[in-house]
Amino acid sequence: xxxxxxxxxxxxxxNDELSKFLREWHEPTPEFKFELGWAGDYDSxxxxxxxxxxxxxxxxxxAKTGRALISARGxxxxxxxxxxxxxxxxxxxxxxxxxxxxxxxxxSFYKDWSTTADExxxxxxxxxxxxxxxxxxxxxxxxxxxxxxxxxxADGLNEILxxxxxxxxxxxxxxxxxxxxxxxxxxxxxxxxxxxxxxRWQLCTLMPIPEADARKYLIEHPKKLETFDRVPPRExxxxxxxxxxxQFLRSKQxxxxxxxxxxxxxxxFFHVQLGMKVEEIRRAxxxxxxxxxxxxxxxxxxxxxxxxxxxxxxxxxxxxGAIRVEVKQGIFSHHLEHDYLASFYLFQSKxxxxxxxxxxxxxxxxxxxxxxMTLEQLRVEKDADFFIRTLYDWNVYASGYALAEAxxxxxxxxxxPMQTIIVAMLAERKWDFIEATAQRAVDALSLFPExxxxxxxxxxxxxxxxxxxxxxxxxxxxxxxxxxxLFTKGRAEHVEAGDQEWLTKSDSxxxxxxxxxxxxxxxxxxxxxxxxxWIAANKDNETVLWRIVHVLGAYPSTENVKAVLEVFxxxxxxxxxYGALRSLIExxxxxxxxxxxxxxxxxxxREPEKLLVRGLDLEFAxxxxxxxxxxxxxxxxxxxxxxxxxxxxxxxxxxxxxxxxQRMKQRYAVAR
Amino acid sequence: MKxxxxxxxxxxxxxxxxxxxxxxxxxxxxxxxxxxxxxxxxSAPVDNHYELICARxxxxxxxxxGQAVCKLxxxxxxxxxxxxxIAGGIIRKxxxxxxxxxxxxxxxxxxxxxxxxxxxxxxxxRYIAHDHPSLLLRGSFAEPLKSSPGRWLGKIKAAPPxxxxxxxxxxxxxxxxTLLGDPESEFQQHIIERYATAxxxxxxxxxxxxxxxTQRRDPYYNPQFLVIRGVSDLVYAADTTPPTKEAxxxxxxxxxxxxxxxxxxxxxVYAAEAAAAFALTVADDLMESLK
Numbered sequence: 016x017x018x019x020x021x022x023x024x025x026x027x028x029x030n031d032e033l034s035k036f037l038r039e040w041h042e043p044t045p046e047f048k049f050e051l052g053w054a055g056d057y058d059s060x061x062x063x064x065x066x067x068x069x070x071x072x073x074x075x076x077x078a079k080t081g082r083a084l085i086s087a088r089g090x091x092x093x094x095x096x097x098x099x100x101x102x103x104x105x106x107x108x109x110x111x112x113x114x115x116x117x118x119x120x121x122x123s124f125y126k127d128w129s130t131t132a133d134e135x136x137x138x139x140x141x142x143x144x145x146x147x148x149x150x151x152x153x154x155x156x157x158x159x160x161x162x163x164x165x166x167x168x169a170d171g172l173n174e175i176l177x178x179x180x181x182x183x184x185x186x187x188x189x190x191x192x193x194x195x196x197x198x199x200x201x202x203x204x205x206x207x208x209x210x211x212x213x214x215r216w217q218l219c220t221l222m223p224i225p226e227a228d229a230r231k232y233l234i235e236h237p238k239k240l241e242t243f244d245r246v247p248p249r250e251x252x253x254x255x256x257x258x259x260x261x262q263f264l265r266s267k268q269x270x271x272x273x274x275x276x277x278x279x280x281x282x283x284f285f286h287v288q289l290g291m292k293v294e295e296i297r298r299a300x301x302x303x304x305x306x307x308x309x310x311x312x313x314x315x316x317x318x319x320x321x322x323x324x325x326x327x328x329x330x331x332x333x334x335x336g337a338i339r340v341e342v343k344q345g346i347f348s349h350h351l352e353h354d355y356l357a358s359f360y361l362f363q364s365k366x367x368x369x370x371x372x373x374x375x376x377x378x379x380x381x382x383x384x385x386x387x388m389t390l391e392q393l394r395v396e397k398d399a400d401f402f403i404r405t406l407y408d409w410n411v412y413a414s415g416y417a418l419a420e421a422x423x424x425x426x427x428x429x430x431x432p433m434q435t436i437i438v439a440m441l442a443e444r445k446w447d448f449i450e451a452t453a454q455r456a457v458d459a460l461s462l463f464p465e466x467x468x469x470x471x472x473x474x475x476x477x478x479x480x481x482x483x484x485x486x487x488x489x490x491x492x493x494x495x496x497x498x499x500x501l502f503t504k505g506r507a508e509h510v511e512a513g514d515q516e517w518l519t520k521s522d523s524x525x526x527x528x529x530x531x532x533x534x535x536x537x538x539x540x541x542x543x544x545x546x547x548x549w550i551a552a553n554k555d556n557e558t559v560l561w562r563i564v565h566v567l568g569a570y571p572s573t574e575n576v577k578a579v580l581e582v583f584x585x586x587x588x589x590x591x592x593y594g595a596l597r598s599l600i601e602x603x604x605x606x607x608x609x610x611x612x613x614x615x616x617x618x619x620x621r622e623p624e625k626l627l628v629r630g631l632d633l634e635f636a637x638x639x640x641x642x643x644x645x646x647x648x649x650x651x652x653x654x655x656x657x658x659x660x661x662x663x664x665x666x667x668x669x670x671x672x673x674x675x676x677q678r679m680k681q682r683y684a685v686a687r
Numbered sequence: 688m689k690x691x692x693x694x695x696x697x698x699x700x701x702x703x704x705x706x707x708x709x710x711x712x713x714x715x716x717x718x719x720x721x722x723x724x725x726x727x728x729x730s731a732p733v734d735n736h737y738e739l740i741c742a743r744x745x746x747x748x749x750x751x752x753g754q755a756v757c758k759l760x761x762x763x764x765x766x767x768x769x770x771x772x773i774a775g776g777i778i779r780k781x782x783x784x785x786x787x788x789x790x791x792x793x794x795x796x797x798x799x800x801x802x803x804x805x806x807x808x809x810x811x812x813r814y815i816a817h818d819h820p821s822l823l824l825r826g827s828f829a830e831p832l833k834s835s836p837g838r839w840l841g842k843i844k845a846a847p848p849x850x851x852x853x854x855x856x857x858x859x860x861x862x863x864x865t866l867l868g869d870p871e872s873e874f875q876q877h878i879i880e881r882y883a884t885a886x887x888x889x890x891x892x893x894x895x896x897x898x899x900x901t902q903r904r905d906p907y908y909n910p911q912f913l914v915i916r917g918v919s920d921l922v923y924a925a926d927t928t929p930p931t932k933e934a935x936x937x938x939x940x941x942x943x944x945x946x947x948x949x950x951x952x953x954x955x956v957y958a959a960e961a962a963a964a965f966a967l968t969v970a971d972d973l974m975e976s977l978k
Contacts, residue, residue, distance in 0.1 A: 157905055670750055
């Protein structure tokens, strides 16, 4: 008896389901022609070192290694590309396309994920059952004729909760590894991901629409073309993004230059195209923000939305297709529309710029578009400076991303001194003792356009060259001058005792700059002791405590290890513990004293539960890869990795920790 | 649309350490390097089909062995996989036919010792599903070969540290992620005692069995595997009498951790070749039967 194969009729009905879904999907018009840029690794991708091809290459690449990842900015038409691929394949009997709409995943999915068996097929089955189109499960996929290629298209990796992206990648990777006639295409924002079997993943980005092509599309709209030609090239860049070119073409306005920015373009969409009054947009925006706050996912409860926006406004959005509804759950047709509305609400009040709100609107630092659009809408320099500073305090990479996006969109109200400060502080991380931190800084800086100051900082080979770049700015702003004087202190210089007090003050820029400077300049033993003693006086001040332990990381000693361990083990505040973990690892690696280093890793072993807190274990896995390590580094770290491994029952998790041990061995065991 | 593979293979032989890989390549005459990865075959493929290929895991351990199998399957979709390499042999009290270095173990059952919970100073073992070596490969190919030593012994080129005539044992094996090299270790003694029927210990068989188990959900693919282990060192149950210094010249058995390592170093190449010689003969018989 031959194995069960699903019938042709069933196959046809599944294809019909997908076909219907794709017919209802609105494709930007006219149908833009896209190009892809392929890169061998993320470094090349972020630096734009890519090989251009047509979009047909996706299937060729997937057939080769089974995995492709499209990484591009919001609005770059990632969804359009993969939906077009799916539509083409519907006519091909040798392929069965399945779209997994990741942005449609809601809170119940995340809850169920955590209780589903720790095995990839169960996780993949859950993913299919909740978000696939056509709606299939693993049994159906496995029962398809083995000669038919199953193409899984997972759209919107950046639209899921932070921390889940790598799990989804691992799950899809495992499926493709074990299903020979299968492949996966994932769409994601420009963000470096840890890819299992990295040599099997083909990376690409979407190239912007060339100006000549944009001009061709605009030719039937002479006034729009005139506008396009009138604005400086930098401001024209936005229309290289298909989402915005589409909006521009559809807009009823054609002579205004102001909507050549992301947020203005979206304002035009709600105000002019949907005919919403400013007050209506304000209410829609508050509702968009509220539903993020209630549940940080792209889908939301329609009841919640209506309770803030009201029936009339909600109906307007639904009728215009901006909100789609399925079983009382709503979702915006493009996440940029949701993010724009949330930013419209957010930009209006500084009181809303809290860490909690920033977590919610970015899905816990997973998607930063709402931040860049908030920044764009701040027209007063002082406010923009305050916002970017708030972002810096919350997540340093978010401030870099928001600045980079604002650079691209052409409107940047942040003052030049503040831009310089944020970028320089990000650039300093290029030489961070922990390699992953250095890598993230380079990635964030790579997002800026060519010839910009941030890209110049990437070229700097050492801190002295960075200092020279910073000193090249001569802004007549006293605060900036003070900051430059502090920031450019070299290794042999000394920070006066009075200035060291900045570490405990609320000014985040000076406080963090000082923390970094104190790590790279020379403190004597009395000064280190004084700083260490500040721990007791600031035990409830999360930021100050974090800065103190950050500084101590550069000064390994028995007393410092004891003090930082105390913070790691006994303090309940999240960020000081995070900082303490990194500093402990740094002290263990910097110190040439094996006993001291062993005492640190011994402490991790004695109270393993402190390390196993979600997030801290992952930071541990990142932080153990340091620039300079003693010859016994691998022997010190391995038992802790083994300990964590033993606590994991999920196979993917076990693989992750084994791989971490393997990479440690390759990186550090050779030094023995 | 069709997913490209590096090729198709009927049988894949998997090694873990370098000496095992060298033994398979040398004794099996695997001189053709397949493009793109560290795979070898006897000749270039015909219509992209290889009869036999051999591969190596990145390093020790069940997880990595499983990953190597997963890669092999993704790249070649072999119907049969043979894990061939070295392992430890267990000496127990009153063992009438104790295993000795250079002997070959054909594994019929794999215990996995690593999944456990430490509670109140006790160790409670947990269980995880996995495949065991194929009855077809063991019953129809390995067992018959056991009684024809002349067909495989002659393939071994390395000289043993002390003269020996390898014999073949069908036996249970216990797989873990801990190298059992310290006779004084309580954990090692616990494992030996807990799995009282096991004759061998290794660190990869479970990974292979688990991966095969995981792969077996497609109704069109039914991979089968076999574990062949050459004994490179001995571990002793707590109640055994350590061999005397004089005796150690004969069976290589000494009790300290260093001596265990010394024995493994001395026997590693010979044991790897013994396993390779047996596994290659099984593979060739199997290949012949498929024609």
